[in-house]
Amino acid sequence: MITVEHLSKRYGSHPAVDDVSFTCEPGTVTGFLGPNGAGKSTTMRMICGLTPPTSGTATVDGQPYKRMGNPGRRIGVLLDASAQHSGRTGREVLTLAALTMGIDRRRVDESLDRVGLNKTAAKRRVKAYSLGMRQRLGLAYALLGDPGILVLDEPANGLDPEGIFWMRGLLRDFADRGGTVLLSSHLLREVEAVADKLVVIGGGRIVAEGDKNELLAASGTVVRALDMGALDMVLQRVGLTGTKTTDGGVVVQADAEVIGRAAADAGLVLLELRPAGGGGLEQMFLTLTAGDSVKEAVR
Template sequence: MIQVEKLSKRYGDHHAVRDVSFTCAPGTVTGFLGPNGAGKSTIMRMICGLTAPTAGRASVLGVPYRTIPNPGRHVGVLLDAAARHPGRSGRETLLLAARAQGVPDARVDAVLDEVGLASAAKRRVGGYSFGMRQRLGIAQALLGDPAVLILDEPSSGLDPEGIHQMRGLLRGFADRGGTVLLSSHLLFEVESVADRFVMIARGRLVAQGAKDELTQGRSGAVVRAADDPAALRSALAADGLAVREARADRAFVVDAEPALVGRAAARAGVALAELHGTAGVGLEELFLSLTGSPEAGEGAR
């Protein structure tokens, strides 16, 4: 179980995270989504006690992470795949961690095999590709046979086979009762494995829930002006109709029935080139409409 309650972090006048709350339950994978710079890494560092919050609190397994004795036996963490000594082999890296945690040496070989690094175990980490370092970080997170995994962008640098393998590994972990918090700025990386989603943008929580909960009831209309998109937007605003998304083809996705959109355009004398209903939105469309462009943000990961 992971609980985040009204977490905020401010650096001077800059609000990196503002009043974020969510829960990750046992037996689930929670996809933690947001553009680069949205505040995901800052929140994960606060959960793990590496960054002090300005306000709010976070707990793992019911207590602050810093108070957990020998935390690697209970919580597996991957926040920075580069934080490994380049002169040691992959196996040496894990052996040191295993002995610090009181884990049998045999567990090292088991997790190396689990993440697909058995054949590279004796190679120095400095010679690993970025994807291999990601795999090593996941192996170290799994080393203590924890109940909770907290992984920041673990699929970054992995090839398609590695991403597929990671999804199966995390799905199996959750199906055995584990709790997974998995961050990414790319929805497709986590959509097939996550049970629930937490979306943030510019340090704020913008949505959370299961996929069906997030996309349910978001029907509306797609409308495109024949000549003047600005006039159409003004007409919609005058009737209190919210534009959910402005598309690249100059069409608007509006949170209203097509008939209401057509009346607003007619009253303003705006000619339309396109108007039709939409049965709903997919998770990707919702994510982009709530968080802005994939690269948006205020500089805090």
Template sequence: MDTMITVENLTKRYGDYVALDDVSFTSKPGRVTGFLGPNGAGKSTTMRIIAGLTPATSGTATVCGSSYRDIHNPATEVGVLLDASAQHAGRTGAEILRLSAMTLGVGRTRVDEMLEMVSLTAEESRRRVRNYSLGMRQRLGIANALLGDPQILILDEPANGLDPAGIHWMRTLLRDYADRGGTVLLSSHLLHEIEIIADDLVVIGQGRIVAQGTKEELLAGNGTRVRSLDDDALLQAMTAAGIVARPVIEGGFLADVAPEDIGRLAARIQIPLVELRPGDGANLEQMFLDLTAATAREGSATQGAPQ
């Protein structure tokens, strides 16, 4: 069975606002895919479309080779946690899981197994969800997502509200799940955690994919770091020469060619360089800030827009 998540040319418009613009990526079995981007970049919208909650304007999103809405008993194939707060506040944790188990057609023993797996005690499971902390709601939401023993997990900010021990528990759980052949698509703003757990990265900014690949590929120090006394003129010259270069947060650019190519170009157009060296291996936070710098500067313009 195809246990991939496949997103192809996904576009979503709300009137004149383009929330997603031709987004394509895959999330593969046995791997954790980290889905990163600033607030308002389109992460939640993408995940809601994959989970059949929001219709796309155009493009497709499939899980297990089908649209989520076309899967007969979807929670037995795809576990979803998009908003841990959106659980019935008046019911107990155990009641919520038992109702889900009845809907899915799984036995009550599975409820007890899931409560134990997410470390909710018998006393806590009898407490009403309105009295749960956010971290407890996250644990309950993950138990619900795993109840049908799915092959795919889609989790939007699952570490919100978890303490350091809870985050470590989450990391171990998801790593074990992927190592057993499961597919994990995980969004988070906790970049350090993504850097530890993710195998593949998809970075989105202003509704467009700005980078994707394996973690090793994206964090490798490929290319050339260059800074000059006239960066605007240098960028114009690199663009005219067909060299792809992106601005970096400390100033200058990371270009996709060797240092000697940039050196020759700068000499030809007589722009003095103040920095020219092979690119460093980056950490995820630095890469994220570099890739989304333009989005962050324009973030105020997107406030209030759907995510």
């Protein structure tokens, strides 16, 4: 189990992470979502002891990562697939990890096979690996110690569609066997397919957290009018704001009845009025993080 409580990180006057709290429980995949620069990677680095928090705590099974004895046997981490010695072969990378963790070296070949790296790939130096192969090697490293927890930052980056489908099945199976997964990804449809719980961060703060299905069901109402300018004025008149969708409508955080009555009173012709849940995770994400910068924060 991962527990994050009132976690904050400041770089000078910039609050990269601001009072973030959430939990990741056994048997679940938690999707950790947010725009670039929202604080996802910083939060994950604090969980794994790589970045000291300004305040708050992050624990793994009740312990800070830095106090864990032989952490690789309890938590598998993949934060940067390129953070591997480019001059070593894939097998050498995992063999050294096995020696460090005190694991039987026979587990190396098992781990390589588990992530789809064959004997030829295992003998190749990491500098000759594609990004997708490095992702697979990084995942093999994370799984090597047979941990009960995985923390993965963009693990599907560089994988082809078949590889993404494979990873989805691997993570789902890991959680179904009682494992805990914290997964950050920009591939929203893949997160929607595999996650049980969602944590959405924007501007360093949690903007939504909870069961995936409940969050999707409560993500507002999609409305489209014959005259979108008039619709905007009607919404402002009743104290509501809308977030533009990719197909020309708006999502409003209000019941369909409230919007429909306001439109009817104004004589406005509506072309669409429905729950936003049908738009899936992508629409919910855009609604919750509206106004956040899409540019990576510079620190």
